[in-house]
Amino acid sequence: MRDMLKKLPKVELHCHLDGSVRPETMYELLLEEKDLENISLEEFEKMVKVEDGCNSLVEYLEKFSYPLKIMQSKENIERITYELLEDLSKQNVKYAEIRFAPFLFMKKGLSFDEAVESVLKGMERAKKDFNILSNAILACMRYESVDKSIEVVKKGEKFLGKGVVAVDLAGGEEGFPPEKHKEAFDLAYEKGYNITVHAGETGRDENIIKSVELLHAQRIGHGIAAIKNPNIMKLLKEKDIFLEMCPISNLQTKAVNSIDEYPIREFLNNDILVTVNTDNTTVSNTSLDKEYSLLIEELGFSIEDIMKIMENSVKATFLPEEEKNHLKRIIEDSLKNI
């Protein structure tokens, strides 16, 4: 089964670039910048990955301070993007949508355009070298003002369809309801961006409704809290909203107490369009193989269930129809070789 999972062609839709930096690269670059005490790579890895003892989303988000220190130059950002896609291609990921908040890469003088262009360059290079397709999602941060989100939407527009496909709203939900960013997401909708929003990750089910109805979300990041409210499940189903679920991350942030409480089976049984993703390959110390293995080993998922999720993932991509069909063919061809 493990061997088969490895060979399965895959699609990754919810992956944060800054949470998915190779630890060795971070270590090397931090040492170069003399921004790290004298510690071993092994010790460093523990500092940037979540251990079993993680207690909350807040604690989880603290792990992002190290990668963000080094993601402040064009070279580093391009290299990190390229390496992530190399790692994904080794797991037979055929297409990935990688998200990042441009403003977090602009602390040491990079411009918005430079930050975005560096990611897109890494993607181009990875496409040539590893034959992996990818697009970027620009994240707005909930704790920032709506003006900052509007700036992301406006400045990102010139990249739309040229490597950027969507905007996202990310960051802890407590105290930062979706409606705060409505003006930015109305604008994104008008300009033709696709829209995904982190919502209902740690209990706030009303954020799912607001994200769909006020922010035009076509996909919801996590969405676990939908299980609490049949009306939300109905809404997701009626509007064909995809859920980007990230099981291992959700366990680590205590979004659910245990895998037995994870609502993915109920969602599937209710015909909700579930996809499975990693969230952060480094911080969560995960991969799509690990996520699928967990579902198979702990929740009794069959290969057919996994295939259904994969089918949903292809449908959920923010690719134009023609490119979506192209990806479908790539996946079908790859499946023939298993």
Ligand SMILES: [Zn+2]
């Ligand atoms: Zn996320």
